[in-house]
Amino acid sequence: MTSTFLADKRSGPGTDVPPPDKLRARGRARRRTLNWLTAMGFQLPALVLFTGLVLLPMLFALYAAFFRWGGFGMPEDYIGVDNFTDLFDNPVFLGDLWRCLVLVLLTLALQLPFALAMAVLLNQRLRGRAVYRMLFFAPYVLSEAITGVLFSMVFAPDDGLADHLLGAIGLDSLGGEWFADPSWVMATLFIVMTWKYFGFHMMLYLAGLQSVP
Structure with a gap:
């Protein structure tokens, strides 16, 4: 009788096994997440280097172009588009x-x-x-x-x-x-x-x- 009760308890509504389609969907979702994390792990060093060595210097150069700047310290003497005007002249x-x-x-x-x-x-x-x-x-x-x-x-x-x-x-x-x-x-x-x-x-x-x- 005890074994019958345990069997009924294991097969109760709270312990239903998910359908195979849901299991396959969960497996695919896990694989996609794992693949995405793996790809990001490989790409992250390159993205960090590109951001630090290419993107940020380009943005800073664009910012500094609107200042009279000698190349040391932070640009402070704002001159607008005068540098671009002189360049195209x-x-x-x-x-x-x-x-x-x-x-x-x-x-x-x-x-x-x-x-x-x-x-x-x-x-x-x-x-x-x-x-x-x-x-x-x-x-x-x-x-x-x-x-x-x-x-x-x-x-x-x-x-x-x-x-x-x-x-x-x-x-x-x-x-x-x-x-x-x-x-x-x-x-x-x-x-x-x-x-x-x-x-x-x-x-x-x-x-x-x-x-x-």
């Missing part, structure tokens, strides 16, 4: 801004279409396509300092690789101060930027193509 700044816009337009008009074409090609079943991807993407992995040293040797006046190649095909008259000659510096910078970032754009396009079912 400076012909050197306007020239640099125009050259940056030209490089951006060249990148959009030439670099990105070729990157898309190469991504479409490497998305095919080609032998050794992993090697080609690595070769195209490798320049992007190099630091800007290494890239600068490398191309300072390639475009060194008189004895750089570019001048030697032009001399070998009888076009040595085209060589010179690649980074100092106003007629050549934009083309030279575009070559360097294309070599550096072409692979990155190609990999972005390739990742998008491979995600298409």
